[in-house]
Amino acid sequence: xxxxxxxxxxxxxxxxxxxxxxxxxxxxxxxxxxxxxxxxxxxxxxxxxxxxxxxxxxxxxxxxxxxxxxxxxxxxxxxxxxxxxxxxxxxxxxxxxxxxxxxxxxxxxxxxxxxxxxxxxxxxxxxxxxxxxxxxxxxxxxxxxx
Amino acid sequence: xxxxxxxxxxxxxxxxxxxxxxxxxxxxxxxxxxxxxxxxxxxxxxxxxxxxxxxxxxxxxxxxxxxxxxxxxxxxxxxxxxxxxxxxxxxxxxxxxxxxxxxxxxxxxxxxxxxxxxxxxxxxxxxxxxxxxxxxxxxxxxxxxxxxxxxxxxxxxxxxxxxxxxxxxxxxxxxxxxxxxxxxxxxxxxxxxxxxxxxxxxxxxxxxxxxxxxxxxxxxxxxxxxxxxxxxxxxxxxxxxxxxxxxxxxxxxxxxxxxxxxxxxxxxxxxxxxxxxxxxxxxxxxxxxxxxxxxxxxxxxxxxxxxxxxxxxxxxxxxxxxxxxxxxxxxxxxxxxxxxxxxxxxxxxxxxxxxxxxxxxxxxxxxxxxxxxxxxxxxxxxxxxxxxxxxxxxxxxxxxxxxxxxxxxxxxxxxxxxxxxxxxxxxxxxxxxxxxxxxxxxxxxxxxxxxxxxxxxxxxxxxxxxxxxxxxxxxxxxxxxxxxxxxxxxxxxxxxxxxxxxxxx
Numbered sequence: 027x028x029x030x031x032x033x034x035x036x037x038x039x040x041x042x043x044x045x046x047x048x049x050x051x052x053x054x055x056x057x058x059x060x061x062x063x064x065x066x067x068x069x070x071x072x073x074x075x076x077x078x079x080x081x082x083x084x085x086x087x088x089x090x091x092x093x094x095x096x097x098x099x100x101x102x103x104x105x106x107x108x109x110x111x112x113x114x115x116x117x118x119x120x121x122x123x124x125x126x127x128x129x130x131x132x133x134x135x136x137x138x139x140x141x142x143x144x145x146x147x148x149x150x151x152x153x154x155x156x157x158x159x160x161x162x163x164x165x166x167x168x169x170x171x172x
Numbered sequence: 173x174x175x176x177x178x179x180x181x182x183x184x185x186x187x188x189x190x191x192x193x194x195x196x197x198x199x200x201x202x203x204x205x206x207x208x209x210x211x212x213x214x215x216x217x218x219x220x221x222x223x224x225x226x227x228x229x230x231x232x233x234x235x236x237x238x239x240x241x242x243x244x245x246x247x248x249x250x251x252x253x254x255x256x257x258x259x260x261x262x263x264x265x266x267x268x269x270x271x272x273x274x275x276x277x278x279x280x281x282x283x284x285x286x287x288x289x290x291x292x293x294x295x296x297x298x299x300x301x302x303x304x305x306x307x308x309x310x311x312x313x314x315x316x317x318x319x320x321x322x323x324x325x326x327x328x329x330x331x332x333x334x335x336x337x338x339x340x341x342x343x344x345x346x347x348x349x350x351x352x353x354x355x356x357x358x359x360x361x362x363x364x365x366x367x368x369x370x371x372x373x374x375x376x377x378x379x380x381x382x383x384x385x386x387x388x389x390x391x392x393x394x395x396x397x398x399x400x401x402x403x404x405x406x407x408x409x410x411x412x413x414x415x416x417x418x419x420x421x422x423x424x425x426x427x428x429x430x431x432x433x434x435x436x437x438x439x440x441x442x443x444x445x446x447x448x449x450x451x452x453x454x455x456x457x458x459x460x461x462x463x464x465x466x467x468x469x470x471x472x473x474x475x476x477x478x479x480x481x482x483x484x485x486x487x488x489x490x491x492x493x494x495x496x497x498x499x500x501x502x503x504x505x506x507x508x509x510x511x512x513x514x515x516x517x518x519x520x521x522x523x524x525x526x527x528x529x530x531x532x533x534x535x536x537x538x539x540x541x542x543x544x545x546x547x548x549x550x551x552x553x554x555x556x557x558x559x560x561x562x563x564x565x566x567x568x569x570x571x572x573x574x575x576x577x578x579x580x581x582x583x584x585x586x587x588x589x590x591x592x593x594x595x596x597x598x599x600x601x602x603x604x605x606x607x608x609x610x611x612x613x614x615x616x617x618x619x620x621x622x623x624x625x626x627x628x629x630x631x632x633x634x635x636x637x638x639x640x641x642x643x644x645x646x647x648x649x650x651x652x653x654x655x656x657x658x659x660x661x662x663x664x665x666x667x668x669x670x671x672x673x674x675x676x677x
Binding site: 042094145149 | 431498
């Protein structure tokens with residue numbers, strides 16, 4: 027990666043967050059991972075205090091998003107990210123327990139780049155996250171548009 | 173209460189009708205009787221007049237005979253003699269007729285007797301007078317006439333006749349009054365009867381109108397009730413639909429949220445397993461290698477004694493946890509799938525049922541061949557329904573039939589269908605192991621199974637099938653005995669009405 031990419035992880039379940047982080051690290055990805063346990067904090071970080079997203083200008087971000095959050099739905103966050111001119115180019119990976127086809131379709135329609143269902147089987151889970159980590163290590167992430 | 177009033181009204185109407193009939197009959201009978209009586213009375217009046225006439229006629233004849241006799245005495249002309257003879261000849265029949273006419277009255281009979289006696293005497297005198305004249309002895313005849321005038325025969329005749337006429341006149345008055353009364357009675361009877369009939373008719377009309385009004389009211393109430401009922405049914409249906417949707421959402425959210433911690437449990441259990449492996453390797457390394465020796469190489473290090481036992485216990489505990497998690501995951505997935513099915517919108521289309529079932533049978537051909545089962549599909553009614561739902565229903569049932577055959581007995585599975593009152597009835601019967609009647613309800617419950625548990629399964633199929641059948645607006649039932657095979661009967665509407673259920677979505 028030409029530029030340090032920050033991974034923003036929005037995941038309310040601490041356990042899941044820990045497992046995801048651990049498996050990403052195991053795949054050899056050493057980028058900074060910033061975790062948020064609720065949507066409000068994540069939104070504040072992504073869009074800044076003024077809500078414009080200007081704070082992220084020039085930063086390369088990769089967003090890991092859970093759909094089931096205590097304070098808002100991940101879909102709302104996804105929608106706002108993809109409607110924001112600074113953030114819309116940042117890849118969003120939806121990583122959630124929901125495997126409802128309607129929901130999946132909806133996310134892709136809103137501009138989600140990858141949709142992964144968390145497998146309960148840990149081997150599959152770990153495998154999926156590690157592959158995602160490998161994927162992270164090769165993809166090019168554009169900096170937030172200016 | 174309404175039925176009571178209705179009964180009372182009917183009773184009154186019948187009573188009225190009967191009363192009307194009775195009045196008519198009485199009037200008719202009374203009229204016939206009174207008319208007859210009036211005719212009778214008139215007849216008697218006429219009779220009296222006739223009797224009076226007859227008396228006068230008789231008196232006239234007697235007078236004629238008398239005056240002819242006197243004429244003959246004076247002139248001796250043969251003309252007077254002929255006149256006299258004619259008059260005398262008429263007297264007896266006239267008297268006979270009078271006797272006949274007054275035969276009904278005892279008082280008159282007595283008078284007649286007196287009259288006849290007097291007339292007879294008078295006739296005898298006439299004969300004598302005429303005899304004297306004919307023999308040329310007019311003086312004797314004149315003397316006889318003078319004598320006769322002084323005797324009482326003529327006076328008696330006149331007196332009796334007067335009495336008789338008076339009697340007849342009395343009778344005439346009496347009978348006229350009688351006749352008038354009869355006629356008045358007949359007239360008033362007819363009048364009153366007609367009035368009564370008219371009155372009854374009026375009451376009847378009033379009753380009929382009242383009952384018609386009651387009926388109209390009842391109809392209006394019924395209509396209102398129907399409209400209300402429809403509204404109530406709609407409301408209830410909406411409530412039920414809402415409740416059902418809520419349950420669906422609830423199940424979905426619950427099962428979904430149960431899954432999230434499960435990921436953690438499974439994840440950290442696996443992490444723990446790995447950690448455990450690391451720890452036991454380390455223990456093994458520590459116990460085997462002297463403190464100053466080289467560090468333990470990678471690879472399995474055999475543990476000994478209590479350490480080995482510890483490691484085995486550790487692994488066992490973890491494997492129980494993991495298998496339980498896997499099971500729980502399967503159950504949650506099943507609930508999720510069921511609720512997802514419950515949320516899926518049906519797409520009704522025309523379905524060749526037989527083709528659909530043949531396709532299912534062909535996908536099960538391998539299992540059927542293994543179980544030595546033959547599947548017979550009879551002609552089936554076509555449906556307008558959701559294809560996917562029907563496929564799931566029939567493939568579950570046929571799959572079950574193939575799966576639970578009696579070991580060692582060639583299977584025979586039959587699929588039959590017929591239609592009845594807008595519904596198609598399908599029967600899937602087999603000669604398999606059957607289901608104990610006490611389990612007939614249980615097999616439709618989620619995660620419940622019955623009989624020997626020698627086949628893999630979650631206890632979801634039939635619960636799923638029943639949920640689908642219900643959503644399609646149908647019903648299903650089973651009839652079965654242990655060891656004699658089972659028959660599952662599904663009743664589905666021939667045309668699934670999208671408006672009644674899809675609105676939930």
